[in-house]
Amino acid sequence: MFRKVLIANRGEIACRVIRTARRMGVASVAVFSDPDADALHVEMADEAWRLGPAPARDSYLCAEKIIEVARHTGADVIHPGYGFLAESAAFSERCAQAGIVFIGPSPRTMQAVGDKAAAKRLMNEIGVPTLPGFHGDGQDARLFASVAREIGYPVVIKASAGGGGRGMRVVQTEDELSGAMESAAREAALAFGDGRLLLEKFVERPRHVEIQFVADAHGNVATFAERDCSLQRRHQKVIEESPGPGVANEMRAALWNATRRIARASAYVGAGTAEFLLDGLSFYFLEVNARLQVEHPVTEMISGMDLVEWQFRVASGESLPKRQDEIGSRGWAIEARLCAEDPAQDFRPSSGAIAHLRLPAESERLRVEIGVKEGDAISSHYDSLLAKVVAWDEERDGAVRLLARALDAIAIVGVASNLDFLRALLRNDAFLDGHADTSLAQDVANALQPLPADETLLLAAAAAGWRARESASIACSDPYSPWAVADAWRLYGEDRQKVAFRYDGRLLECDIVLIDADSFRMTTPQGALLVTAKHVGERLALFVEGRRKEVAVATLPSGWVVIVDGRNYFLEWIETLAPPPKPVERERPFMAPLPARVAKVLVKRGDHIEKGAPLILLEAMKMEIPINAPHEGVVKEVYCGEGQSVREGEELLAWRSADDVA
The missing domain is CATH 3.30.470.20 (ATP-grasp fold, B domain)
Incomplete structure (x- = not known):
């Protein structure tokens, strides 16, 4: 049996392999990119080595670096997990040349079945039924269109080099084919380092x-x-x-x-x-x-x-x-x-x-x-x-x-x-x-529709979270001091505080009167309620007018997330003594929804665009994310270029709606 395994992957599959290796007495080596330096698989492994910056091509897809780490650590076997290099015949071959066992089929076998197009040809030879389509080496859109016309639409385009739905597009008409091929090839190259495609007849409602x-x-x-x-x-x-x-x-x-x-x-x-x-x-x-x-x-x-x-x-x-x-x-x-x-x-x-x-x-x-x-x-x-x-x-x-x-x-x-x-x-x-x-x-x-929320329960939970934070901020370090007891005692009158939250675009507000360390009276426009909040482990048991409900409350910088039956409800805290907020700007749908790389810019300044047309294609999490026109309009300016990395919330282009143009 092997002495030491290097896991050329990340996430839950790396953790999964480490657990079995540990049980079998095999030492484990993790590899990681910069964002994964503190990841769970890095913590679990016996040792861990940095590969490089975040992009997979510079880290988890870099065969040279991974083999070099295996040599340095004395790993005699590499487990590729799934994704990344798991189905790379070239990587398997390089492992063999370095004298390291690759856990997976041989390069020859991988070329025969790991490549979808080659696998289809093998199936035809041994009599296993396949869907009609094109599985050859040609990648010309005219060739694909000819085959699609022959077998009939709809058809599906797939990445030859990998699976998992990456580089896969269903095409309903010939007008969609060329664009779908470009998009699928880009996504396949991003996920597998290989943009080759094949085409098959699409079956509408099969079982997989x-x-x-x-x-x-x-x-x-x-x-x-x-x-x-x-x-x-x-x-x-x-x-x-x-x-x-x-x-x-x-x-x-x-x-x-x-x-x-x-x-x-x-x-x-x-x-x-x-x-x-x-x-x-x-x-x-x-x-x-x-x-x-x-x-x-x-x-x-x-x-x-x-x-x-x-x-x-x-x-x-x-x-x-x-x-x-x-x-x-x-x-x-x-x-x-x-x-x-x-x-x-x-x-x-x-x-x-x-x-x-x-x-x-x-x-x-x-x-x-x-x-x-x-x-x-x-x-x-x-x-x-x-x-x-x-x-x-x-x-x-x-x-x-x-x-x-x-x-x-x-x-x-x-x-x-x-x-x-x-x-x-x-x-x-x-x-x-x-x-x-x-x-x-x-x-x-x-x-799918969001379930209706019990806004009274949400308000009580958020108020309890606000109260806990306020109590912590004024806590006294002397446990014997009367000021260390959060019992709402006041020399004159009662302690009444106004709190307000914004939930799902609506304002939720109430007055709170503290009763003791666990309880408060909450007054809303609908009436007054007695609320008791007690911690049960990491959860919060809320008693609202005799009804008990366990929830969780997570504190964020801008408010609280109340978790009821596993569902999240975010309540943004509003500072009641702060000046009124500035008028909210009109929605800007042309911002990057998450950190991403600009794969393609499909428009230029002055273009008149129809509703729903793609404007920019982003790459993130091994997927292409289109930014589409929400309505008819004209591109005023484009702020990004192909290959550029953009931050979440970064504006990608300026837009003028058709009404403004008129």
Whole structure:
């Protein structure tokens, strides 16, 4: 077995690999970019080495630096995780030249199946069904248009060199094709360092099912129960479960047989996943992910196996730890991906600092895979995935209920997240009935509405937070002094204070009269209420006129976030003695929503633009983010250039609406 492993990745997968390495007695080396210097994977590893500045091309995608660190530290094996260099045949080859074992298939195998276009050609040779399309070397838009006309729209463009939805665009008409190709190629180059594309017929509402497999160097191939990954946004998975609801034994056997043929035809050694589309009683090969998948814990929960350990053992030349007939499948497992993104803004990635983070307690039935901690800054340079929550039960209904309760217990403040979206998915009737397809997640996102808030409860919680901060600011260091007791005693009269907050564009205000260290009377336009606030661990138990409700209150510089049932409600504090605020400027929609790089400027000064037209394309968190025209108008000035880095809130262009032009 290996002595020391270098993990050429970051986030939760780096932490995941370190845990298994530690259990197996293998020392671990972490690598990090400048923003990740204090990251969780850096803390967990036995040693950690800096790669360089934030951009992935200068750090996590820099093969030379990673191999040099491995040499310096004496690491005899590199685990690439997923993403970055995980499916790079060139990196695998360079590891071999340096005498370092790469945990993954050989460069030759990776070229055969890790590249989507090459994999499609192999499938045609061995008789595994594929979707019609173009998988050749040509990248000319006219060639793609010719194929698209032949097979019929809609079609889908995909990155040849990687998966995860990066560099993937659905094209409905020929007019969209050229622009979609440019955009997909840029995103693919950003994510994988390779902008080559392929084209396929787009199936409208299929199911997405995949087979986990592991093959050793002795000709053995093990396949595991299928995972259903149909719930996706932006063509990226958000909920995965195993086994797949309604997958018949005959279909499962056919998928297993196809997967074994793929592994043997490509001389595969290592862990991989064969992905398929199910359309009625037919299935079509999509791709091979020549690496460990994000959703591998789902398979681990139902099989009882540690797939990272299997990777280590197979890479060291051992046979598979279990024969096919020894691999069982027990119960049901389901995983949700917690991401820093805003579903209300078409899942736009979110960056910022995590001011408050609370997670459910882990158990044999509930697993939390996370790569961040409270206080961490979420960088715009990397993927938006924060954590994965995996639940297991004997039956599907029980696993879904357990996961739903776990998501309700999560609280995160400081970045936008997809928590409410995940909660809504798990309560959707089509999902509960096992009838999800690849369009369901977007349908749920389109219908997602914020739940009505109990404004009285929010006001009481924010007032309690304000009171705690005020008490702390005047606290006396002498515990025996009468001034150290926050009992609201006054020589004359009562202590009455006016506090005000802005919530969701509305003003919430009240008068507070302190009663004792825990209680106060709160008077609002609707009447007077008795409020008692007591700390229960890290939470706050609020008693409002006899009703008890546990909440959490996170303090921010500008106010408080009240967390009720896992949902965030921000109340901005208004200084009642301050002068009135200046008039609010008109909304400026042309500001960078997060730190980003300008990928393309599509307009120039004086251009007349129609509503909805793209103006600027930004790159952040391995994604392209378009800045579109909110209405018809004219570009007055462009303040940014291609390749430029922009700060969050930085103005990108000046605009004159059509009404102003007239």
